[in-house]
Amino acid sequence: MIIPKADRLQPNELKEIEEIAKDFDCSILEIHGRNRCVYAILGDENHAVMFKRIAGLPYIGKVAMIESSYKLMDRQSGLSDHVVRMGETEVGMEAPFVIGGPCTIDPANPSLYLETAHALKEAGVDALRGGVWKPRTNPYSYQGDNKALEIILQAREETGLPIDVEVMDAEHLKLALEAKVDVLQVGTRNALNYSLLKQIGRESAETNSAVLLKRGRHMASPGEFIAAAEYLVAAGNPDVMLCPRGTTPALDGYRNHPDESITPLLKNRTWAPVVVDPSHSVGHSDYVLACALSAVAYGADGLCIESHVEPQRGIGDDPKQAINPEKMRELIKACRAAFPNRYRPV
């Protein structure tokens, strides 16, 4: 990875480096961090001569050889001071940053979603979530509807809160980017879909859309999880958040095996904010508060929680695992009160 002395390379400097890289069958990717640009060498970067030629240029601060399968996500990387933004808010600065909303937006009942959105804003959430397209285990279950995108866009307009929407394929990505969705969610089922990750990273580079990457459910190791995030960053978008959401096999009685405990490990190895999803982890509204408190105790920067004004009227996961906005208010209060020195007061 190349780190220039200035915040970014001038076009003629970039061109010079690209030409050196080309001599070694490599190419250069410019990655826009919040405070600086870093330049990844794509291809076989282990050419000592190439390194020396680039490092010797007067405008280069450092050429770092990071021996890691996630050299951009690594704590040692030039992006280590990168701050991820969701809408206008910096994630991790006034944590816990809370994303709340139903599992699934019911396209036949927009007012239910809008009512939920307003109640959650009142309860103190920082962003809204809502499934437009759903990855359902049962192919005959409700799969989503483009109309739901209009509903969540209306909620953003009315509340002023940023929105988080899961994308599963190129068509969803196109629609979500056209709508300037603030957070593109990659669900657990696609967490290791490298082609999709590369496409999302590439197409969302230099947009204001961040990516919330869930952990692969089949016990993706922390290294595998971080390397999946590396695909997004290496394709051009460093606004990545890591989301533990439970793994399988499940702990008997919970939906999954709660995994908020990997938060300190992720924060130790990477610079990325960790946003834990207790809802899918435990899978039952009664256990969400305990899991959320545990996540913040482990140092989570944020939480992604399913919530609905009337969970029983919801679709997808809502009847089982969504909490109502009143419970959300209590949860946010409890999480902040548990760590008064870390978080802004209620």
Ligand code: PEP
């Ligand atoms: C969701 O957020 O509703 C969802 C489907 O999540 P996951 O990918 O974690 O199952």
Ligand code: MN
């Ligand atoms: Mn869900």
